[in-house]
Amino acid sequence: MSDEPTSPELEKLRFLYRVQLSQVAQTERWIDAELHKLRERASRLPRLEGPEFLLSYLRAGGQPKADSVHLGDCRMVSHHTKPLDRDQARQAITSGGIRACEICRPDSELGVLE
The missing domain is CATH 1.20.5 (Single alpha-helices involved in coiled-coils or other helix-helix interfaces)
Incomplete structure (x- = not known):
């Protein structure tokens, strides 16, 4: 016991x-x-594959303002984005006055020199 x-x-x-x-x-x-x-x-x-490129927006004065173009899998993209195809991304960087992300370098992928 x-x-x-x-x-x-x-x-x-x-x-x-x-x-x-x-x-x-x-x-x-x-x-x-x-x-x-x-x-x-x-x-x-x-x-399902995500978009190839993303346009990232920032809030400026309560309004969305296009900030930068990123590769679709970039971790530096903001929460507010719009998917872009290759031509739209190239146009945004070259003539749209929108910068390319310095981390993921979508401009290199597109063959665009800034």
Whole structure:
């Protein structure tokens, strides 16, 4: 026999603990099954590619102001953007007076020298 003290309340709490562990394990299995379904469904969908170029806007006096052109996967882009195709990006940099991002260098990708 064990020297550990016990009581009916302690036994109830231990029982509750085992039940809760079982419930957590069941919930984890449900989560794993749902993740498996989502991954399987996502693998059947075609990958959507983002825009090749983005026009980044800043707020100036409460109005959006075109700030810079970025590659579509640039991490320096602001939260306010507009997708651009290759011709629009080239035009924005060359004749639109909008700067190219110094980090991702869309002007190099476009073959434009600033």
